[in-house]
Amino acid sequence: MSSNFMMSRLPEIVKDAIQNRLWNDILPSSEFYILAAPILLLLIGSLITMILGVFKTDPEKPCYPSWYVAVFICFASAALAITAKIKAPVAFLGSGVLIDEISSVSFTVIAIGTLFTLMASSMTAIGKQLLRSELISLLLMSAAGLMIMCSAGEFLGFFIGLELTSISLYVLVGYQRKSFQGMEAAIKYFILGAAASAIILMGAALIYASIGSLRFSDFRNLNISVNNPFSLLGVLLLFCGLSFKLAIAPFHSWAPDVYQGANSHLTGFMASLVKFSIAIVFMRILSSSLGEGNHTSLIVMFWILGAFSIVVGSLFGLVHNSLKRMLAYSSVANAGYFCLAFASLASNPTSLEAKQSLLSYAVIYAVLSMGAFTVIAWFEDSNREDLLKEELSGMGSKKPFAAFALTVFLFGFAGIPPVAGFFGKFFLLLSAVNQGLIGLSIILVVFSCLSLYYYLSVMVEMWFKPSTRYSAQSNQNSETNSGMLILSLIAVIASLFIGIFGPRWALNLDYSQAVEKNMRILNTADIIKEQTQADASVIHYPR
Template structure:
């Protein structure tokens, strides 16, 4: 018998599955010419209910389904984060789908169902389940990337993401298999006790291969090559989703795999990957003229900063990762939501030249984007600043001076291309006539949410930080 508390520990996922199916089932029942905007509201309701269910879980911490998932402060944090990302992206998609003539039912269904995978990734403590959850989240995003059916670039993006992503997943699976060979178990906690008695070379290879697979999912160098092409072609709200949700989930898995198992020998892997990601990401972004590509390179660099915190000592490093994941989600979803609104029909206006003079044509939108850019640079009063601050502080306390120096130099380089966007918006004359659509209400709400979260994390980080610290302690206990 499965006790009923087990279902409560799975409640957010169950709600998302139910609503995902509901959206798909209702769509064909609506007539050919009926208004389909209600579907978005149903999907939004599903996401919000799953967030509430995650909060409800605080009273029901513990393992469920024969030690497959583990509900603790760590998993609840990521459940809420992923739920919020899904909700904001659904809001931002209301007008976009209409504009680009994308079918509603499958779109919302896929967003909800791939969120199921991401949420499970953050609570799973069994490598088999982690793998299946990873596949759910990945396959969902592969398909979402190709949703602009009449744009060849979108199909190309989906195809590239699918081929390279499957390749990377195979690495992860191979790593899991070798880990099973080395320890005789796929449960994170059993692996931890076995590894504590001494690790064989097999365990090292297993960890390295798992890192390759997860490194691809978080777009860290040298597994980042796919990122700009995929982000450029995929629909902008989908990019907002897949550059934050699956990434946060993959970082959660990486935290579990590396820290809960007390795995050996990953330090220099992470160190090298962090340095490469920061450097290649920032240098790549310097020469970009397409805003979506620019943000793609920026997200590679941001993954590098997060990896710096991995290399740092346990508790503070983990809490810095968690805090950074939240701040990054807020500012990145916001930036892509603005880009999706400006892109217009067929995503025609995505170059920096199209952003010229935006400060006069759409002052509100330009101001919002400016704040997200400042946060991505790491200017005080924004979440991005404190996130970077905690990451580098954690690295300093662990005596990783070299890594901190490289990181700070990179942050300075990064300021150039983020500021370039702001300079274009406020100080350049528009080259051609770029229409700016009226701001739809739903998108306004989603932008306001991102903005509020960015500022809140920058001004009053205390509660989130305490929570991140508590999660970190749960993880390494």
């Protein structure tokens, strides 16, 4: 009888679900379109630039109308992200998009970083190769994917952003079809990136099998223990896949080849904004508290990954002369530094210090990476790409400001005050020590001193050695030199400003995240009970 009753009420149930739930997700309120405008603008801009490419007579040359549109879109996106008034964290599209102060900062960093990449690319000979209409469109799509990742509150939204970014970058890395290094880097990045995505998907499937949900806020229901292998294996696979995207050792093998083979401006985009976004995803997941009880297994995992990444990045960077490969191993070491904050959050998901240190270091590392690869592209202009350290000999006299800017960024990577990197590492150490991670903190300090050697070796070549016939030729035109000088100056000022005054935005930020209310599922008994109420003509399913 109860089953017949449910079948008779099925049309009303479906109608009520559509009215109260489905249309609110498919067509959210106008507030969503205002707060998510930076993402929507980048997606619209990518379509416009792609259409403009159809009217370009020579597809192999830069399409400046597309570039103008992309620059305007990025500027407008950054302005909207900065001026957006977020009264309280709110969730849209079934927690697919979370709008909070973390999202606001992420949108701002990504929009400004993409704008910086477009401006720098227009200044150099190698950068103008990126200004073809379809490549600009892919760059905007990649930036939109990064914003979607940073604002995602559940796995499906995150994965859509991840794939939108990854597929765009696969093409961008390999667009130089005549370059053997570029094609090799694209193939390696594509194969390993696809494998990492499959690992992430498998981890999400196991998590869903354990708790029946893919929302990050529901991960607190996980039981991560040997007695529940689905949850344990799912979390491990998810973090291993994300570790690949962040280039944490031993999942770092793609980074040196891709950094070396890709266009230097694109390498700066990947090294800064992609890593920034993955760090934000880690923070959102770990802030949700992965189950109750002891999280020793997670802490040990991040401890091992962080220590191994710091050691590998610091030691292997010593044996390479290629400037871009050296910075690739520097990024591996810096990925290990992120693990201090991950371990701190795994130990205490409510730790405000861990969240502040993670966000501040992610922004600082993005600024330093973007600036360093911009200067490298300045050195490479009109020369072959992938310069060796020896080819920087005498640059202190040929290009004094470029050499000074690169010195500032290298000091930042090493954590030397008054550059921004000092505050970033200081906050990481402070949060780790407060959570009892003394051993990993010692490893960071020791190997930071060791990695200082290969940073100093670059400075010695620039400032203390004379030019040789192997030195890079300084034959750029005045427009290139003046444009790159202004962009490098902006990055230097940002690095020194943060280094002197500290990352105050990270200390004053509200780290609370929006959580959508669970939908109550009514069983047969609930329906019969509600049907007996005289005044209940329609069964309502509260959100």
